[in-house]
Amino acid sequence: MRLSIIVPVYNMAADGKLEYCLESLVHQTLKEYEIIAVDDASTDNSLEILRKYEAEYPDRFRAVHSEENKRQGGAKNIGLSLAQGEWIGFIDSDDWITPDMYEKLLKKAEETGADMVGCDYHLTDEHSMKIGRVVSNGRPEQCGVLTEEKYRSLILDSGSLVVKVYRREIFMEHEIRFPEHIFYEDNAIGAAVMLQAKHYEYIPEPMYYYYQHSASTVHTITRQRCEDRMEAGRGIVREAKRLGYLEQYRPEVCFEFTQLFFVNTLFSYMVGRGHKSYRFVKEMGDEMRETFPEFMENPYYRERVHAEEKKLIAMQQKSTLLFLAYYKALWTYRNFRKKLAGK
Numbered sequence: 001m002r003l004s005i006i007v008p009v010y011n012m013a014a015d016g017k018l019e020y021c022l023e024s025l026v027h028q029t030l031k032e033y034e035i036i037a038v039d040d041a042s043t044d045n046s047l048e049i050l051r052k053y054e055a056e057y058p059d060r061f062r063a064v065h066s067e068e069n070k071r072q073g074g075a076k077n078i079g080l081s082l083a084q085g086e087w088i089g090f091i092d093s094d095d096w097i098t099p100d101m102y103e104k105l106l107k108k109a110e111e112t113g114a115d116m117v118g119c120d121y122h123l124t125d126e127h128s129m130k131i132g133r134v135v136s137n138g139r140p141e142q143c144g145v146l147t148e149e150k151y152r153s154l155i156l157d158s159g160s161l162v163v164k165v166y167r168r169e170i171f172m173e174h175e176i177r178f179p180e181h182i183f184y185e186d187n188a189i190g191a192a193v194m195l196q197a198k199h200y201e202y203i204p205e206p207m208y209y210y211y212q213h214s215a216s217t218v219h220t221i222t223r224q225r226c227e228d229r230m231e232a233g234r235g236i237v238r239e240a241k242r243l244g245y246l247e248q249y250r251p252e253v254c255f256e257f258t259q260l261f262f263v264n265t266l267f268s269y270m271v272g273r274g275h276k277s278y279r280f281v282k283e284m285g286d287e288m289r290e291t292f293p294e295f296m297e298n299p300y301y302r303e304r305v306h307a308e309e310k311k312l313i314a315m316q317q318k319s320t321l322l323f324l325a326y327y328k329a330l331w332t333y334r335n336f337r338k339k340l341a342g343k
Contacts, residue, residue: 001032001033001034001084001085001086002030002031002032002033002085002086002087002106003030003032003033003034003085003086003087003088003089003102003106003165004033004034004036004079004082004083004084004085004087004088004089004168005025005033005034005035005036005089005090005091005102006036006038006075006076006079006080006083006088006089006090006091007021007022007025007035007036007037007038007079007090007091007092007093008038008040008072008075008076008079008092008093009037009038009039009040009042009046009050009075009093010039010040010041010042010046010069010071010072010075010093011042011043011044011046012042012044012046012093012094013042013044013045013046013048013049014044016127017093017094017127017211018046018049018050018093018094019049020096020127021091021092021093021094021095021096022035022037022049022050022053022061023096024096024097024098024099025091025097026053026056026057026060026061027099028097028099028100028101028102028103029099029100029103030100030102030103030106033060033085033102034060034061034062034083034084034085035053035057035060035061035062036062036064036079036082036083037050037053037061037062037063037064037093038064038065038066038075038076038078038079039063039064039065039066039075040066040069040070040071040072040074040075041065041066041067041068041069041070047063047065050063051063062082064078064079064082066078070180070181071180071181071182071183071185072092072178072183072185073177073178073179073180073181073182073185073188074178074180074181076090076178076185077177077178077180080171080172080177083168085168086167086168087106087109087165087166087167087168088165088166088167088168088170088171089102089105089162089164089165089166090161090162091162091208092162092210094211094213095162095208095209095210095211096127096209096211097207097208097209098129098207098208100207101119101207101208102165104119104203104205104207105117105118105119105164105165105203106165108201108203109165109201112199112201113199114199114200114201115166115167115169115170115197115198115199115200116164116165116166116167116170116193116194116197116199116200116201117164117165117200117201117202117203118137118138118159118163118164118165118200118201118202118203119137119138119163119164119202119203119204119205119206119207119208120134120135120136120137120138120163120203120204120205120206120207120208121134121135121137121160121163121206121207121208121209121210122134122135122206122208122209122210123135123210123212124209124210124211124212125211125212125213127211129209131206132209134206135206135210136204137159137160137163137164137202138159138200138202138204139153139157139202140202140204141153142154142157142200142202143200143201143202144199144200144201145198145199146197146198146199146200148248150200151194151195151249152249152252154191154194154195154200155191155194155195155249155252155253155256156252156255156256156300158190158191158194160186160208160210161186161190161193162186162208163207163208166193166197167197170193170196170197171193173196174192174196174243176189176192176193176196176239177189179231179232179235182228182231182232183225183228183229183232184228184229184231184232184260185232187229187232187233187235187236187260188231188232188233188234188235188236188239189235189239190236191236191239191240191249191252191253191256192239192240192243195243195245195249196243221268221269221271221272221273222272223269223272223274223277223280225268226265226268226269226272226280229260229261229264229265229268230261230265230284230287232260232261233257233260233261233262233265234261236253236256236257236260236261237253237257237291240253251298251299251300252300254292254294254295254298254300254301255295255298255300255301255304257291257292258288258292258295258298258301259304259305261284261287261288261291262284262285262288262295262313263305263309263313265284266281266284266285266313266316267309269281270327270331271331276324276327276328278320278321278324281316281320281323281324282320285316285317285320289317296310296313296314296317312326312327
């Protein structure tokens with residue numbers, strides 16, 4: 001078996017979304033591949049749809065049911081435990097791909113000897129094959145046999161996990177698995193996956209359709225989502241320690257953690273609705289400082305984080321109470337200006 005495509009599925013039956021994804025998979029031009037669709041204890045009829053495809057395509061489609069909802073990470077882990085392919089690919093069940101995506105990725109691997117190959121994707125809000133806003137998912141200078149410099153670049157800018165294929169050894173030999181019961185599971189292990197590859201190649205062509213809608217994880221801000229993002233950040237550090245690359249790539253791991261655990265989470269939380277917890281913000285800042293005391297001196301932090309965000313973070317690190325008061329006043333002022341501009 002050349003390729004195993006793992007699809008985590010949860011409550012995707014409405015409006016034909018799941019079928020649109022699966023149709024793009026069962027009609028791939030690649031020969032010898034399997035689709036492992038894992039129903040993550042859906043409460044709609046997603047499992048029925050998966051079983052219908054299994055009956056129709058018994059040679060390439062496998063429907064698996066999990067009695068427990070483990071979120072996407074748990075569903076992906078079930079898929080990994082069953083995968084027979086020499087290569088592994090992932091796709092979210094509300095996305096879809098071009099008919100030749102996997103054939104092109106594996107052909108590139110065969111031509112170059114790569115053990116990880118990616119492509120670009122595009123963002124869309126409609127179910128069609130029309131190209132949306134293209135997002136580059138790699139850079140030519142990251143490609144080839146991986147060196148320390150290229151590894152550093154991949155930690156900082158790894159791109160999306162779902163628009164790549166991986167030799168199975170990357171996951172299996174190093175026992176890399178996704179964290180379960182949280183969102184942002186890909187972020188937790190992205191660097192670990194990149195650093196186990198030996199040769200990376202990239203096709204600058206958008207072949208993956210990333211569906212964006214109001215219920216997408218990236219568009220939903222809740223306290224729980226913030227806590228999940230923080231847990232994914234802890235996963236970054238756990239994997240770096242477990243696989244022994246934390247000290248060698250400490251500046252890059254520090255910045256990746258800082259962005260996910262602290263910067264993105266803090267400001268997502270602050271723009272969300274509802275009361276802002278002093279304790280939550282303070283504990284987040286304390287853990288950031290305890291994990292990487294040097295984070296504000298990190299060269300990537302200085303270069304890549306916006307000046308206003310750095311100013312607010314420095315304020316939070318000195319006084320959470322002052323930060324919350326200042327942020328509330330700033331937000332009130334900006335909303336007032338918007339109302340004036342709208343008159």
